[in-house]
Structures are given as C-alpha cells and as structure tokens.
Amino acid sequence: MNNIRVAFLFISFFIVQVSFAQKKKSKLSKADNTTVTNLQANIGYLASDKLEGRRAGTNGEKLASEFISQKFQEAGLQPKGTDGFFQPFEIYDGKQINNATHFVINENNLAIDKDFFPFPFSQNASIEAMPSIAVQEADMPWFYDLKETLEENKNNPHFDLSEYIRNNAKKAKSRGASAVILYNSSTIDDQLKFDSKDRTEKLDVPVVYVTKDAAKKYFGDQTATIDIKLKVDIGDKKRTGHNIIGYLDNGAARTVVLGAHYDHLGYGEDGNSMLRTGEKAIHNGADDNASGTAALIELARILKNTKQKNNNYLFIAFSAEELGLNGSKFFTEHPTIDFTKVNYMINMDMVGRLNDSSEVVTIGGYGTSPQWGTLIDPNNKKNPFVIRIDSSGTGPSDHTSFYRKDIPVLFFFTGLHSDYHKPSDDADKINYTGETKIINYISSIVLSPTTSSQKLAFLKTRETQSTSSLRSGGVTMGIMPDYTFAGTGIRCDGISDGRPAQKAGLKAGDIIIKVGDYSISSMDSYMQTLGKFQKGDKAKVKFKRGNEEMETEVQF
Numbered sequence: 001m002n003n004i005r006v007a008f009l010f011i012s013f014f015i016v017q018v019s020f021a022q023k024k025k026s027k028l029s030k031a032d033n034t035t036v037t038n039l040q041a042n043i044g045y046l047a048s049d050k051l052e053g054r055r056a057g058t059n060g061e062k063l064a065s066e067f068i069s070q071k072f073q074e075a076g077l078q079p080k081g082t083d084g085f086f087q088p089f090e091i092y093d094g095k096q097i098n099n100a101t102h103f104v105i106n107e108n109n110l111a112i113d114k115d116f117f118p119f120p121f122s123q124n125a126s127i128e129a130m131p132s133i134a135v136q137e138a139d140m141p142w143f144y145d146l147k148e149t150l151e152e153n154k155n156n157p158h159f160d161l162s163e164y165i166r167n168n169a170k171k172a173k174s175r176g177a178s179a180v181i182l183y184n185s186s187t188i189d190d191q192l193k194f195d196s197k198d199r200t201e202k203l204d205v206p207v208v209y210v211t212k213d214a215a216k217k218y219f220g221d222q223t224a225t226i227d228i229k230l231k232v233d234i235g236d237k238k239r240t241g242h243n244i245i246g247y248l249d250n251g252a253a254r255t256v257v258l259g260a261h262y263d264h265l266g267y268g269e270d271g272n273s274m275l276r277t278g279e280k281a282i283h284n285g286a287d288d289n290a291s292g293t294a295a296l297i298e299l300a301r302i303l304k305n306t307k308q309k310n311n312n313y314l315f316i317a318f319s320a321e322e323l324g325l326n327g328s329k330f331f332t333e334h335p336t337i338d339f340t341k342v343n344y345m346i347n348m349d350m351v352g353r354l355n356d357s358s359e360v361v362t363i364g365g366y367g368t369s370p371q372w373g374t375l376i377d378p379n380n381k382k383n384p385f386v387i388r389i390d391s392s393g394t395g396p397s398d399h400t401s402f403y404r405k406d407i408p409v410l411f412f413f414t415g416l417h418s419d420y421h422k423p424s425d426d427a428d429k430i431n432y433t434g435e436t437k438i439i440n441y442i443s444s445i446v447l448s449p450t451t452s453s454q455k456l457a458f459l460k461t462r463e464t465q466s467t468s469s470l471r472s473g474g475v476t477m478g479i480m481p482d483y484t485f486a487g488t489g490i491r492c493d494g495i496s497d498g499r500p501a502q503k504a505g506l507k508a509g510d511i512i513i514k515v516g517d518y519s520i521s522s523m524d525s526y527m528q529t530l531g532k533f534q535k536g537d538k539a540k541v542k543f544k545r546g547n548e549e550m551e552t553e554v555q556f
C-alpha cells in the first residue's frame, strides 16, 4: 500500500456497510488447510529478516522475486515477463552527485558534502580559473556571501532561500558569470544541503555551495586571487525493479489479470516509513504485502487445478508499488500480452489482517463495471465476511494503473492498522484463516458465469483525492500526481471532477511547474506551496501541456 496515497482512505470512502448477523466458526476443509499451510510458509519467508524488507532494486527484492518465480513455476505457469518470469524496469530515484565532481582551491581538494556541494539544479561543467573573490568579472566564477540576505530575511516567513539562489544565479549568468559560488559567513543556519529529490529546472550555470569552515579557510581574504579547478557532474540516480509475471493459458478469448505487489520498504530508506524515530530497522511487510503476494501464489495453484477454463489468467507480482505504483504502471505501458484481451484486473494489497470481530473486507473498484454490482452483494447474508464497498477505480495501490487504461478493477483490502509501514508488520499477526476466506471469495468471483462468459463493461468512476487534505491549513487542487514522473514539476495522472484544477481547465498529462510565486520542484514543495494558501484564494498556475507552456488561474 502506498503511503502518500493512503491518507485519503480515511476520508473519501463511500461506504455501504451492513451488520453481519451470524458468525459461525466452521471447521476448515482439507483444501482450506492446504491454503493456510502454504500461506504460513510463504508469508513466513517473504516477511523474514533475510529479505530485509524487500525494497525495490535491492538484494531483498531479488530474493523475493526468485522465490515468487519459483512458486509460479511450481504452480505450472508459463513465464510471461521479458526475461523469463521477470520484467525489469528502471526506477528514477532522484539526482546524485557523480564521482567526477571535484573542487580544487589552491591545490587543496575539497571534500564533497563536508566542504562543498553543487546544487541539483546546477549545470554540469568543468572550469579552471583564477578569480579574485571580491571582483565580478565576465567569464569568471562569481562569489556570493549569503550573510546579508539571510539577516535581512530572518523574520520573513515568505522568504524562500532556494528560490532566491536560483534567481540570483540566473541573473549572475546573464551578466557574465561562468559559475556561482555561494557561502554563508553569518551565524544563521541556512540548512542548505544537496536535495536529491529536487526537480527544479536545470540552470545553464554551475552553482556550488562552500560550507562554513571551508569558506573561512579559502575566502577569508576577499582581495586574494585564488586558483580554482571545478567540475560539476550531477546525474540521475536509478535502480532496477522487477515485476514477476506468470501466465495460465487456457486458450480462452479473454484474460483476467490478478495482481499483488511484493515490494516493501526495506529499512525505510525511501522516507515512507511510519516509524518516526529514524532508527534503521527492517520493515518486514507481512500484511503489506507478503499477504497479497502469497494469496496470488495460492490463486495460481487453485486456478490451475480447476476444470473451468473460460479465462486465461495472468498473475503479476509488482515491484516498486511503495515508490509510486511504478511496477504496475510500467506493465500497463509495456504489457507482455495482448492488452485488448484483458477482461478485468483484481488487486490484493494488505489482505492479511481480517479482524475476527468486525470481519470487514473493503472491496474497491466496485463502480468500474456494472457487472460487479450483480456479483458482489454487500447485503447477502451468505457473504463469508462483512463487505464494505468503495466505488472508485483509483486508490493507493496497483489497480489504479489498470483503471487508468479503462480496465474494470477490484481491490481487496482488510484495512489499516497500527503496524502499517512499521517494522512490526510481522507474519505472526496475520489472520491466515481470514485470508483463506478472501482467496476463496476471489476465486468464486473469477470462476462465476457472470465474469467468465462476457467482456465486462467499463465505467469511469470519481477520482479519489490523493493529495492529503489532512495537513494543517492546506488546500487541495484535486489532482492525482504521477509519482513515477522524473521531470521538472508535478505531472497530473488524473484530475478530480468539480475540484479547482478541473475548473481551471487542467487536464490529465499536464505538468504543473509553478503555483503563485512558487516553483514546484518536488512533491514536498508542492505540498508546502499548497500550505501557503487558504480556501477561496486564487493563484496563477503555470503548467506544461506537451511542449507548450501555459497559464491558468485556480481558485482553492
């Protein structure tokens, strides 16, 4: 389950719930016993410390992917990735300072981070020069002490230092500077650091910050001429994630996609842990989402062994869901089967915590096809658990990627809990018989005559609001951001009906680069910017549509 998207689960569900009258403790059948045993073994392994939290692109992900492909093989599935069962894809992971970067002053090699760093929006360049610090000459590096600016703006809540630096660097370049070198001789903490998530536009001049001690050492004498050798080399940081894809070919006309993400948070390196202490601990992700992965493996085994062959089945264990649904998005853009034959998609994310007293299972995507209504009846007394319906085809997990391609979806989810995205999401807290009920229910949906005898009609639903409006004082625009987008600004995956962005004429695919006076450099800066507006405020929004830069006005 994806962190940034999960906040709205609390606020946006359209809930139909009925009281659940009879609850009987029945003995498990032999088949159910097999399922429970398999779930225990598979979740036990996937959520063990050996896999170190299955973070996308790590050795833990590799061990998990080998295990899952092995299980797919044992279930008799055909490999349907681009490399056997695997479908590798690149994950953009922000920017990094490459090793070639160096800064030599008077023959002294400055250490990256400790003595200096280039800003992520800096131009890559190589410069050798002998400037004097106090003089601003054409084609020479220019030096700026941030002292005065910081002191002047000490009490200005609207002052944005990084925006100031960018603007000043642009100005310096237009007046002839070959590089901009910043330092801070004041006692005010400027909190500047290399921000790998920065997405502001690259400038056409190198911009470098020299830390306090180094600046004292080399820039103490303002009249001195210094010997500089500077090389800035900033690149994209990338990792490779792997979807695991297995196919059950029954020679049928239509294919059902069953999916669950298998990646989790690792040690919380990506900033999506709910453990706020900052300590390094393995996030085992038993419920999120070893539970869904193990359910997927069981469904492969069960569906392989049924006589009904009305569908083909594609089983996908997605990676990098936790980073922004990257794996499912990659698959829907690079499908390994004929995508026109896909009938519908069922996603399982966090299906291991069925509460024994409330027995609530949330089923999302209910509104994405009229046929779901005839199949799933929350009021049916024979339901094996209490069913809560969420009509929306979008939400905090991978079914969203399929809904965006006009595929009917269902999303199974047993609810949030206090171990969500914490190291304590462990295998001993899984309700194995509860999960077995869910697996059986999904299998009954897949095998029902309603879903297997026809192509399900697709319906568009409302968008769930994804930027959290729970943050204090914030307003929202009503966009669904594309978390996998690597360019400058925020790309809109979807636009909510009736919300400010839609009223202002923004469309899916637009890239927001500025709101009011604030450049949007990252998801965080977008959130911070929204925090500066009140309901009713108006703001100019600059955005890119294709290659065109456009402007509109939103009212919050």
Ligand SMILES: [Zn+2]
Pocket (backbone or CB within 6 Å): 001, 002, 003, 288, 322, 421
């Ligand atoms: Zn999650």
